[in-house]
């Protein structure tokens with residue numbers, strides 16, 4: 615597992631983000647359009663060829679593997695291939711994680727047609743993905759790395775497509791284990807709750823935190 619440090623400052627990171635984000639947003643829009651289009655079937659082969667041409671252009675120069683989790687000189691993370699928050703990943707809604715008091719992490723996300731499971735409702739795996747990620751962000755609020763060891767997701771009721779709100783925080787520590795809880799709510803209130811144990815890996819375990827994150 616390699617964390618890559620890019621020799622750039624955060625201003626340069628923001629510049630790069632501003633270049634690539636419109637492309638990712640355009641691809642998200644394309645995904646939605648493919649799901650919902652009702653153009654004549656005869657138009658589809660032409661559109662397919664146009665999309666393939668764009669893909670080929672992007673592939674003319676690309677990295678060998680995944681993007682990785684890169685860091686700027688200031689230590690700002692660039693998890694741009696991440697399926698929950700990735701700036702370069704059109705699969706990500708994306709979720710934009712915000713920091714609140716006492717280690718709270720929260721996000722407002724709009725989930726459209728690409729995230730449908732039961733008709734008009736959010737796919738349960740998408741709820742689990744977003745919660746896992748946000749709980750991971752809450753676990754990381756103390757500055758130590760940790761991985762999901764176990765996560766339990768309880769679907770209280772269906773979640774409607776549209777705007778959803780997520781919150782998570784670390785409730786307590788036990789040695790290298792962080793016990794983290796979170797909720798996902800749609801316009802009618804909480805619909806999914808999650809609790810998880812995040813574990814600080816051995817290589818990062820010199821001084822596990824014993825206090826609530828700030």
Ligand SMILES: CCCCCCCCCC(=O)SCCNC(=O)CCNC(=O)[C@H](O)C(C)(C)COP(=O)(O)OP(=O)(O)OC[C@H]1O[C@@H](n2cnc3c(N)ncnc32)[C@H](O)[C@@H]1OP(=O)(O)O
Pocket residue numbers: 746747748749750751754755760761762763764788789790791811813814815816
């Ligand atoms: C700010 C950055 C934000 C980023 C957010 C990203 C969120 C995304 C979260 C993820 O997707 S992480 C990827 C999915 N998870 C994994 O791939 C984890 C794979 N598993 C592992 O790497 C290791 O199994 C793990 C680090 C979880 C534990 O291995 P260790 O060798 O460190 O565990 P160890 O045997 O030393 O046990 C330490 C404690 O943890 C407990 N433990 C171990 N594995 C556990 C587990 N799976 N679930 C719950 N508890 C576990 C274990 O019982 C013990 O408890 P006690 O101290 O009370 O004895």
